[in-house]
Amino acid sequence: MTFNSLQYAAFLPLVLILYWLLPRRPQNLLLLVASYIFYGAFDWRFLALLWISTLTDYTVGRLLERTDAPRLRKRIFAVSLCVNLGILGFFKYFDFFTSDGTRFLAHLGIHLAPPVLKILLPVGISFYTFHGMSYTFDVYRRDIEPTHSLLNFAVFVAFFPQLVAGPIGRAQLQLPQFERDRIPPDWAEVRRALFLILLGLFKKIAIADMLAPYVNSAFGSPSKTSFVGLLVGVWAFAFQIYGDFSGYSDIARGSAFLLGIELPENFNQPYFSRSVTEFWRRWHISLSNWLRDYLYIPLGGNRGTEGQTYRNLMLTMLIGGLWHGAATTFVIWGGLHGLFLVAERRFTDIPLEDWRRPWSLRRDLLRTVITFQLVCVAWVFFRAPSTNGALHYLSDIAHLQHGTTDHNAVAMLALAAAAMVFVDYVQLRARDHAAFVDWNPLVRGFMYGCLIVPIVIFSGGTPVPFIYFRF
Amino acid sequence: MGVPVLVTLIVLLVAELAVRAVHSHLPVPSAWPSPELQKKYDQIESRVSSHQSTDVVLVGDSMMDAAGDPGALNADGVNQSIYNASIAGETLPTIAQWTMKVVVPRLHPKVVVIGLSSNELNPASLDPATGIAAYDASRAARAASGTGSVVDNADAFLRKWSYLYRYRNSLRHPFGQPATGVFNPTLTATGRDLAFADKQYLQYNTPAQARQVVVGVIDALAGFTVGPKNVAILQGLMTSLHSQGIQVLFVVMPVTADLVSFHPGGAPDYQKAVAAFISIAQHSDARIAIPGIWPTTQFADPVHLNQAGTTEFSQYLAPLLRGAS
Numbered sequence: 001m002t003f004n005s006l007q008y009a010a011f012l013p014l015v016l017i018l019y020w021l022l023p024r025r026p027q028n029l030l031l032l033v034a035s036y037i038f039y040g041a042f043d044w045r046f047l048a049l050l051w052i053s054t055l056t057d058y059t060v061g062r063l064l065e066r067t068d069a070p071r072l073r074k075r076i077f078a079v080s081l082c083v084n085l086g087i088l089g090f091f092k093y094f095d096f097f098t099s100d101g102t103r104f105l106a107h108l109g110i111h112l113a114p115p116v117l118k119i120l121l122p123v124g125i126s127f128y129t130f131h132g133m134s135y136t137f138d139v140y141r142r143d144i145e146p147t148h149s150l151l152n153f154a155v156f157v158a159f160f161p162q163l164v165a166g167p168i169g170r171a172q173l174q175l176p177q178f179e180r181d182r183i184p185p186d187w188a189e190v191r192r193a194l195f196l197i198l199l200g201l202f203k204k205i206a207i208a209d210m211l212a213p214y215v216n217s218a219f220g221s222p223s224k225t226s227f228v229g230l231l232v233g234v235w236a237f238a239f240q241i242y243g244d245f246s247g248y249s250d251i252a253r254g255s256a257f258l259l260g261i262e263l264p265e266n267f268n269q270p271y272f273s274r275s276v277t278e279f280w281r282r283w284h285i286s287l288s289n290w291l292r293d294y295l296y297i298p299l300g301g302n303r304g305t306e307g308q309t310y311r312n313l314m315l316t317m318l319i320g321g322l323w324h325g326a327a328t329t330f331v332i333w334g335g336l337h338g339l340f341l342v343a344e345r346r347f348t349d350i351p352l353e354d355w356r357r358p359w360s361l362r363r364d365l366l367r368t369v370i371t372f373q374l375v376c377v378a379w380v381f382f383r384a385p386s387t388n389g390a391l392h393y394l395s396d397i398a399h400l401q402h403g404t405t406d407h408n409a410v411a412m413l414a415l416a417a418a419a420m421v422f423v424d425y426v427q428l429r430a431r432d433h434a435a436f437v438d439w440n441p442l443v444r445g446f447m448y449g450c451l452i453v454p455i456v457i458f459s460g461g462t463p464v465p466f467i468y469f470r471f
Numbered sequence: 472m473g474v475p476v477l478v479t480l481i482v483l484l485v486a487e488l489a490v491r492a493v494h495s496h497l498p499v500p501s502a503w504p505s506p507e508l509q510k511k512y513d514q515i516e517s518r519v520s521s522h523q524s525t526d527v528v529l530v531g532d533s534m535m536d537a538a539g540d541p542g543a544l545n546a547d548g549v550n551q552s553i554y555n556a557s558i559a560g561e562t563l564p565t566i567a568q569w570t571m572k573v574v575v576p577r578l579h580p581k582v583v584v585i586g587l588s589s590n591e592l593n594p595a596s597l598d599p600a601t602g603i604a605a606y607d608a609s610r611a612a613r614a615a616s617g618t619g620s621v622v623d624n625a626d627a628f629l630r631k632w633s634y635l636y637r638y639r640n641s642l643r644h645p646f647g648q649p650a651t652g653v654f655n656p657t658l659t660a661t662g663r664d665l666a667f668a669d670k671q672y673l674q675y676n677t678p679a680q681a682r683q684v685v686v687g688v689i690d691a692l693a694g695f696t697v698g699p700k701n702v703a704i705l706q707g708l709m710t711s712l713h714s715q716g717i718q719v720l721f722v723v724m725p726v727t728a729d730l731v732s733f734h735p736g737g738a739p740d741y742q743k744a745v746a747a748f749i750s751i752a753q754h755s756d757a758r759i760a761i762p763g764i765w766p767t768t769q770f771a772d773p774v775h776l777n778q779a780g781t782t783e784f785s786q787y788l789a790p791l792l793r794g795a796s
Contacts, residue, residue, distance in 0.1 A: 006622055210643065407646055408644055408646045411645070411646045412646075441474035441475045441478070442474060442475075442478055444475045444478075445474060445475035445476065445477065445478025445479045445481075445482070446478055446479075446482055448475060448478075448479040448482075449478065449479040449480075449481070449482020449483055449486075450482065452479065452482075452483060453482065453483065453486045453635070456635055456636060456639060457635070457639040457642045457643060458639070458643060459639075460626075460639065
């Protein structure tokens, strides 16, 4: 059941009606059942993994509460890490490490034939394992008290708006919301929530799905495409993945708002970033914060020497790349971003807090364009089917390859980019994702109409799954 | 709430009117598995809404699609309203479902002429991946057949009343429609497919050469045998029509000697098919016509009649239909 499906259009209102008729405890029970139905609609067999992860993290939390002995606490905490990373490692990385590892060893003259299990990837596994681990991390570090309610914890892990593609929740912020009574949203909040859902559908259907065939065409047959077509392909992918993922996050946040739960922002106008450092403060914020708090800072962050900071940055970004997918291309994508971050720290004097400064067209446009192009270079590795494919793609652009250029693709990219830049610019200026709902009613109605018409036009085509469902 | 909702509705109305204003310049939208099915469904709906009676319906695959010319039949003295509801590229299960669930309930013909050839009796023609599966998966087909879900029927309703919704496929490519490679023939107002009318026959010495032109039919002859399932579907179709009081005329479509030779067992295979057709017609109380093998000058390729062939076919069919009336 995806957010842009008719099933979800029936499922959400039904859950909302029942939800607000119930008191808190049954509300959580309803949310849990609804979340398992939502997840089971993808593949019910993987519900067992969700239950294992949930029960492990809950039990670890309770056990951590009962002891102060540091060594024992460490061992208990390690159980959570082993179970979550074990599930993730087996289902997501087993075949990658056996196939790529075997190839690597073969280069060294060691020939092995480990089994390739062709394991199905459970939807959202990277999200809910990180979600649960944030809880055990926080309990282990004594940042939060463990919850005594399995029901509340299970709802926190499985909460359907964020279960399969985030934002990755933080126990510190979210768990208390499931433990207290919720007040039904007032009309202004409902309006904001509905707007977020509408905007999310627009981004997914009218931007991401609309650009998908052009991206597939450029990356599917790069040797026949001109360098202009290839550039259009990668720029289109930049907007496709942004529309796809931020659209999902908007719908998730809007749906959660209607349930009286506030989810963290996951995107903050990332293509207005003036540096790659700033990009990571604005792109997939819940993942970058997770990696910062549970990996980069424990590794030492920027508290050591310059060299250690660079190492920590590179390690964090490489692991961030690997989190996205079991493929060398994702590792290179993460590595490239790591290199960009290191280079910015080493060779520029951009202050760390520069991202808080208001964006200015005259002053920041050039840096924004350069940052966008750097991000796009990395996107080529993210989207290409293989490392060689990505290198050929970039090489064909660099050699100004002759070939076909799809003029529809150029025009549609221009329209999509204009729409996304407009929406982001308004949000950036207002520092509010739902800024439009405060506009003059006439303009607001016009805006709603302009979002709905493209949704009507671009819905009902070949279904394009949300990109981040693969991760 | 009032003003924004009102303005939103006005924007939607303006978009709807804009599409209505330019729709004649847009490609015909296709909610059906093929553009031809869409066009024929639209023609049938148009006949129904304008209360145009239809006495005779021609059904079959691309052979009847190209050969059945209602205008020529009328000129040859068939004084009845005729519509060609044949569908190119489709196989027996789809033809049967389309005929019984869509065509007959809407047009209420007195006579149905079924035109098929040996390829439709071979089990190889029943590959669900290429035929009935796509038809069954089509929301429009399900809604039109009366087997649609609430969503299918809502989709059909929106397609009927909103041009913005109906033409959205075309609107997705405002700067030029992509080439789809899908067979999209020009039809006459009475449903005849004109794709083969102006073509002259070229010699095809091998199935491989012919396959380049009529891939579906030649492939459907692979390992030829008379399939019991095919026989059952055809017999079911003819019996159902007969039980509704509709006269059935079955035509074993005229073919080239080349097509006969493309059967793995040659002429004996083709004769087996003809014998099966005769048997099916007898069991269903249907009349049968067997024009046989015609010269290649009448054909656009090993399978489809060209204009000369269509004229000849109309002259062949007209007396049989005059008899039916």
